[in-house]
Amino acid sequence: MxxxxxxxxxxxxxxxxxxxxxxxxxxxxxxxxxxxxxxxxxxxxxxxxxxxxxxxxxxxxxxxxxxxxxxxxxxxxxxxxxxxxxxxxxxxxxxxxxxxxxxxxxxxxxxxxxxxxxxxxxxxxxxxxxxxxxxxxxxxxxxFKNLDERLMEYLKKKSEISEDNNIRNTHQEIAVDLHTSRVVVSRLLKRLEKMKKLQLHRNYIQILDL
Structure with a gap:
């Protein structure tokens, strides 16, 4: 020790x-x-x-x-x-x-x-x-921040502490941490994917915009 x-x-x-x-x-x-x-x-x-x-x-x-x-x-x-x-x-x-x-x-x-x-x-x-x-x-x-901004900052922090661009939390787990609903998180993740900030996979989220 x-x-x-x-x-x-x-x-x-x-x-x-x-x-x-x-x-x-x-x-x-x-x-x-x-x-x-x-x-x-x-x-x-x-x-x-x-x-x-x-x-x-x-x-x-x-x-x-x-x-x-x-x-x-x-x-x-x-x-x-x-x-x-x-x-x-x-x-x-x-x-x-x-x-x-x-x-x-x-x-x-x-x-x-x-x-x-x-x-x-x-x-x-x-x-x-x-x-x-x-x-x-x-x-x-x-x-002061929109939920999509909070979500992106949250994902970047998760990536930083895990030293991995791939976030393996479920949409529900993310929703709990951000005090919102799974449906809202899923919708925002789709929007961020269209903006080329991340890519959604079956079991993980890949952060592109770091």
Missing amino acids: KTELVQTFGSRFERSLIEEIADIGTWMEVPAGETLMDIGNYIRQIPLLISGVIKVLREDEDSDELLLYYLEQGETCSVTMSCCLGQSKSEIRAVTETDATIVMVPVQKMEEWMAKYKGWRSYILESYHHRLNELLHTVDNIA
């Missing part, structure tokens, strides 16, 4: 902090599609992402989901940390987008490390800032 922690966080964390994480952290290998934390649960551990991608979702009163942002290598979830500090229940759902390697750290260490390690303090503050910008970007997309 220690080698992977140094490779991921060595430029940001003090050596003694990495030693502590290695000693008390829980190492997890999680397959794609697994729910790591769910709405309504109390958060007992903070996730540090060593590899892979996690998507963070919000749910409305009708149980429909909206994709908020992705977590990638070296990141953690600021919403999770806010729940920890307030000892409140989670308001988000975190699901592995790809196979992921995660180190789970007890929440009791969060405040202790904030006072003890400059590297951890900077990491947490940067994480809050980054997540806030991503949430603002999500709000801007919903408020």
